[in-house]
Amino acid sequence: MKTINIPLPANAYPVVVGHGALAGLADLLGKYRLGTDAVIISNPKVFGLHGRQLQGVLRKAGVTAKVLLVADSEKSKSMATAVRLIDQVVRYSVGRKCFIVAFGGGVTGDLAGFVAAVTKRGLPFIQVPTTFLAQIDSSIGGKVAVDLPAGKNLVGAFYHPRFVLADTAFLETLSGRQIRNGLAEAVKYGVIADARLFSFMEKEYRRLVENDLSVITPVVSACAAIKAKIVAADEKETRGLRTILNFGHTIGHAIETTAGYTLYQHGEAVALGMRAAASISVRMKLLDPMVHFRIETLLTAFGLPENIEGCSLPGILSAMRFDKKFSGKTNRFVLARDIGDVVLQEGVDLALISAVVGKMLIRRRSSRLLSH
Ligand SMILES: NC(=O)c1ccc[n+]([C@@H]2O[C@H](COP(=O)([O-])OP(=O)(O)OC[C@H]3O[C@@H](n4cnc5c(N)ncnc54)[C@H](O)[C@@H]3O)[C@@H](O)[C@H]2O)c1
Ligand SMILES: [Zn+2]
Incomplete structure (x- = not known):
């Protein structure tokens, strides 16, 4: 214990x-x-x-x-x-x-x-x-x-x-889908704060997806400890520290809202949001493409969705405006600089967001989402 x-x-x-x-x-x-x-x-x-x-x-x-x-x-x-x-x-x-x-x-x-x-x-x-x-x-x-x-x-x-x-x-x-859903948030913790946790998950991805509790339990402890530390440093999210927990959530929440909360579970939408945020990070020259590749690969190894379904680009962009992380008219993104290192970025170019999200949109259903 x-x-x-x-x-x-x-x-x-x-x-x-x-x-x-x-x-x-x-x-x-x-x-x-x-x-x-x-x-x-x-x-x-x-x-x-x-x-x-x-x-x-x-x-x-x-x-x-x-x-x-x-x-x-x-x-x-x-x-x-x-x-x-x-x-x-x-x-x-x-x-x-x-x-x-x-x-x-x-x-x-x-x-x-x-x-x-x-x-x-x-x-x-x-x-x-x-x-x-x-x-x-x-x-x-x-x-x-x-x-x-x-x-x-x-x-x-x-x-x-x-x-x-x-x-x-x-x-x-839990079903396999629910485990994968949680693994998305675990990837988030790795990217925002813990390179060792990220490497552990890369190494143990198979046992994690299989819900082997001997590897799941230490991941729960590690993630809970990261969250506890961040919350203790910025209880009411007034110092910008707690905001990093929202890596992948700006676009993720917009996808959940646009898709009507039924197509995607929270973690699945966040996985898509993290893919988008990592892509934006690369295009803004904050993140090495090889590190981006590691993030994409781990999300894929966890069976998390790669493409956005059931949403339109205008729908996602409009839902994003309700995000609490938007300060006034400018958007605010958590972007990655490395595994374990993120930065808050205000006013990310809307054309860049549209290009990245647009590229991820598909109309047909992906077989991955249908397999439970
Ligand atoms: N407050 C926060 O800081 C915070 C952070 C992240 C997410 N959230 C919120 O959490 C929600 C998503 O949570 P979730 O993914 O746990 O979804 P959920 O609560 O809908 O649970 C997912 C499914 O698992 C089932 N379930 C729960 N425990 C089970 C068990 N032991 N065995 C089998 N089935 C079980 C549930 O009945 C449900 O069908 C979203 O609303 C999201 O906004 C809040
Ligand atoms: Zn979340």
């Missing part, structure tokens, strides 16, 4: 990572005095697979839990679902001191965290992430949000959990 501390001045909390980490839940609940009444927010799939195990551990810890399930879809990250949950939590918490358990992937974590942040001006919550992507990224750092039709995560807050418990045993039931 590995504990990674996020030393925030007012909100310090641990991220506990390990195979079988759930066994430590009772101790953590006691240590952080979360009380004996929980509301678990999850979806039918995750709860069906692992809910009994979670409830068993909670029961042993003397915690009574009410379970609220939402549909298994990015569409659940909506104001409508949040309002419904808030109403249910408020009703249940009459006469009780409740905490919320976010139990699922990034969709559940973002949504449940948002509900916790705004219900009665803030209820304590814990993150028990069950996807690879949620364990390495979304459960850490306190960004909670729901989407609007105009774009992703447009209503949200910074609201930290009391702790994050990432048990990699949950990952055993």
